[in-house]
Amino acid sequence: MAGYRKLGRASSQRKAMLRTLATQLLYHGKITTTETRAKEVRRVAEKLVTLAVKEKDNFTTETVTAKVPQKDKDGKRIKEEQNGKKVTLFNEVEKSIKKDSPSRLVARRKILSVLYPVTETPADRRKMRSESKRVDMATLMFDKYGDRYAGRNGGYTRMVKLGPRRGDAAPMVMLEMV
DSSP states (O other): OOSSOOTTSOHHHHHHHHHHHHHHHHHHSEEEEEHHHHHHHHHHHHHHHHHHHHTTTOEEEEEEEEEEEOBOTTSOBOEEEETTEEEEOEEEEEEEEEEEOHHHHHHHHHHHHHSOOEEEOOTTOSSHHHHOEEEOHHHHIIIIIHHHTTTOOSOOEEEEEEEEOTTTOOEEEEEEEO
């Protein structure tokens, strides 16, 4: 008996589908899909959440100085002429950063190897290009799910049966994070 379901797809297609479903589940918190797909996605998602829970507090905080460009009221950089060239003016700012330990870095890379990148777009769909921002899924996993499921040993997802699909009567479920 095989250790996984083939889902009627070639291996590359199956892996891509499971990565997409796992990404959407962890980003949105719930997805609606067929029962067999949900059972496979559950395996992938729960392993990633377990990894995030184990490594959630495994970092050190360091203070660094960074140069930040000065900006005017419109958000444009302030430039000054020096020796016939226009030069941007900078301020030095103290910033606090999280520095991952080696094991957390391995966990971060494992999470990013499974999940696809997510881009958040504005709700009103205006200025999509300028106001869209990329979501760091590994940080989201450590911060959101690591804290939420810290005292829980597995069982991070729940399947709610929705009944048969209209077209082909495939059993549909809603897979959600508990």
